Amino acid sequence: MPPKTAKKLLCNKLEDLSAENFKRFRTELVDRKDGVRMIQVEGKDVLEVSEVMVNVYTERNALKVAEEILREIRCKQDADELAEEAKKAGLCSSDGSSDEEHFVDRHRDELIQRVTTVPSILDKLLNAKVIQAETYDEIMSLRPTQAQMRRLYRDIGGGGRSAKDLFLQILKDQQRFLIDDLMKN
Structure with a gap:
């Protein structure tokens, strides 16, 4: 067995x-x-x-x-x-x-609108080498946070499921109440 x-x-x-x-x-x-x-x-x-x-x-x-x-x-x-x-x-x-839609893809619109801690998320992704320093700087130069999140999504998508899993874990750590709310829906 x-x-x-x-x-x-x-x-x-x-x-x-x-x-x-x-x-x-x-x-x-x-x-x-x-x-x-x-x-x-x-x-x-x-x-x-x-x-x-x-x-x-x-x-x-x-x-x-x-x-x-x-x-x-x-x-x-x-x-x-x-x-x-x-x-x-x-x-x-x-x-x-691989056919199952990832949580961060399923809730993309909500996350773009509601995530407020983009700089700290970028710090974690940079430290984990999911994004490069150049990408970090480009995203940080954007305003408002929704534009930062849209660009972040573009770069995270290229990293595949592992990058999305790490992104989700960072969101759980930093935006726990938001993620809990989305998981209920």
């Missing part, structure tokens, strides 16, 4: 990797520049790395990220097995998750 949680499933798959492949996995995870820092995973075991991934990416997305990384480090069979096990457990499917 497959494990019930994404963390268990991820932990089991990472335990199957050789020491060298696990090291490569951790390196690729940090190289993605979308939320995981070296200090979070350096010298950590599979359980700790699994916990970090679930905390940073959410359960559903942690499996997708792990699958992508396994493919990048040429562990295709492990990636295929992880995708199949996740699908069987009802936790994720490679083909379905």
Whole structure:
């Protein structure tokens, strides 16, 4: 019977990797520049790395990220097995998750109108290397905040789902009541 949680499933798959492949996995995870820092995973075991991934990416997305990384480090069979096990457990499917509209896309208009802390959001995205310094400066020069948010959306879209996940996490941290309100609707 497959494990019930994404963390268990991820932990089991990472335990199957050789020491060298696990090291490569951790390196690729940090190289993605979308939320995981070296200090979070350096010298950590599979359980700790699994916990970090679930905390940073959410359960559903942690499996997708792990699958992508396994493919990048040429562990295709492990990636295929992880995708199949996740699908069987009802936790994720490679083909379905990309079709689902992301929260920040679904609530784009509301977020553009209601987000007020654009500079601090930009600071976090710049630190995570989701946007570049030049983009940061261009967005900061725009007025009003709605124009800043529209431009930010244009740049976040190019970063894919991982960039949107990080953007959402920043919004949850800085605009908690707004995000709670949107999640209810």
